[in-house]
Amino acid sequence: MIDLRLTPEQIEIRDAVRDFVNQELKPAAIDPKRLEPFEKPLMTDFLDQLSQMGLRGLGLPEDAGGVGADLLTSCILLEEVAVGDVDLAVVLGETSLLACGMYAAMNDAQRKRWMPKFEGNDRFHLALIARDADTERGWSYYQALPEDDLPVGTPDLSAKRSGKGWVINGLAPFVSNAPVAGLFIVQAKIEGEDGTVTVLLGSDAKGLTVDEELPAFGEGGAHARWGHGAIASVTLDGCKVAEEDVIAADAARRLLHGDLHARRTVQMTAINVGVSRAAYEAAVDYAKMRWQGGRHIVEHQAIGMKLADVAIQLEAARSLALKAAFVADHPDAVSERSVNDLPWHAVARTFAAESLHRATLEAAECFGAMGVMRDMPLQKYVHDTLVMKHSMDADLASPLVVAEAVAGYTR
């Protein structure tokens, strides 16, 4: 059985988000006054409105105050948000993903203490500070993961026992959602031991400092900001954590080493589709309107070929994103042999990152010189898909994650 139909509820909420995006968010996001400057502060008013629509707690079970949506539904909605603004989609996707994982990992007392704060405040977002379990995926093809050769940006936190609790010190240079987070989930290396400890830390904790949002150009102009959402560095200086805020070791392992990374990657693929769709929609509208060569340019074969290619790439990428989401929601589809046993998140992300950047560039080309002008949105869509194509999750080596799975290689 394969059924591509959405439920009436999925269509209803998708259309509600789509209407909000088209009528309110997108016009504000592509205002030349916002597009031209290098710095683009997070549009917090719109973030709050989308949170009120339930997008902050999409994945959270209904009895915990969330929407109880599966990953597939989350992807459908995040694509819609990304058509309007990529940064808001990334912030909401991260909070929703962490809310779901965190709720599962908390004990009852922790839920009682933290969940009302989350549910009661639309501006309460979540952030995770943890070493990625497999930062060198792809690059370490058929070899052991290096222990101490970690890529730039890896958080470096250490925890020291203090009575029944812990004291945490260190720096995490790039933390998604840090500027808007009410609660941090923090993993730190235990000093003098092999293990780690994972704790809950409120943003008001003493010793926790969230730096300014990552600027467009850093280190005296040597580097450009390269990421979406709201990113800042976080410093922990003698941060005391009570034992009651420590996440049980097995729950922490499930949270950080389960499918969190895969789910985030699938969400990012859907967001990537949304960015490219915005470019595509703009190109179709423009091609129908722009008159050159004695006709509307949509009537020229050369423009028709571009639009067709963009539409094809977009549909192919969306199909893979939704398939990857479906597999994450239904792992039994693999065990029952309905779906091949592949890292679908990597398949979808790798394909989408490459094909959607190309497609977005083609959409921009329909605009001629206006495609590169900063008061027009096309150059931003191209840049956003470029950032997604060259990210820690989708880079030169990322297809090798799929190759290892195909070859059956395990470490």
Add this chain to the structure above:
Amino acid sequence: MDFSLNEEQRHWQMEARKFAEDEIRPISVGRDQIADPKATFDWGIIKRGSELGFRTLAVPKEWGGHEADFVTQALVMAELARGDSSVSKTFSQCWKWSHLIAASCTKEQKERFLTPFMADHGFVLGKGGTEANAGSDNRMPPENDPKAGWKLRAERQGDEWVLNGTKMFIANGSVAKLFFVDARTNPDVGIREGSTMFIIPRDTPGFSIGKVFNKRGWRFYQNGELIFENCRIPHANVMGEVNGGVKARANDKSEFGDIELAANALGICDDAVGMAMAYARNNKRAGKLLIDHQLVQLRLNEMYMLTEALRAFVLRTAWERDRKMPDLGNNVLVMNYSQEVVQRVTRANMEIHGPAGCMMHARVDKLVRDAMVWTHLAGDTVQRVKVVKRLPLTTG
């Protein structure tokens, strides 16, 4: 066959390389990161380059220029672009229009315009064709629509012409002292038969600069809006004949404009290759130097292969122009090819560098942004389609 450069070609190449390395490159990323598009320009670097001869490189010797051949021009553009693509373009834009002056101006006009151009290190040239609703139509006017193309109107009043209208995206718009402007002098026929080219000094009353465009790439380069409101131009400033504007342009057989973009792209590719190789030899992923990863070896191979192929095509085309060989479309093909190469090579450079957490090497990003400009300049569909008429029946 002989691929060697002569002494003069080598000399200019080395001069340009030194100037790019010592003076252009150090300001390149900083200028790119200035938010205000009007403020990215740096007169200092232009005047300094002019003192070294780069602004007037293409002007014939009888007018005091260097009369460098096309191979030299291509070499110099590539070297300057290795320092900064848009600084290189600011210089070569002057060569483009000095070719036009040499080909289409009268002796009297050359005296009036070339002489001050030669004397002033801050004298930069521009040309206005594009308008808001006239882009592709100017390059390939549709046969069934004589109204297509630029609309800027010029009407004769005695010994003067009165111009009204607006040009868009004009290169060197906010910095040039002299412009060549296409205007309609007969609105009832197509632009090939009904337009005239006017030579217009920047300080002419009724002529002003509007917006300076804010671009993703080539941020140093100034693209501006030219506004003409009852701007009066003496008849003596008509280039070529009345209603012969397109022909005046066509008299310039050098096809320099097409080689220009390809040679500039070559400089960007050389820069990207150098950056990628240095990075791959000095940085590790997963415990191994990048250059020891097959992934990176294959990308470096691709970068070198494409860059050397582009170099061969650029220099061969320049060499053909120097020998005035029949133009069988290579000028356009090399430009179209450069679009694909510059995109692929700058992207490969980004793949090899990769992101550093949530940061990207600023120059690596800049090269990709600069390369995007080629998608509508060098590789646009109109250029590709139009050249087919000139191609021979077979290759080789």
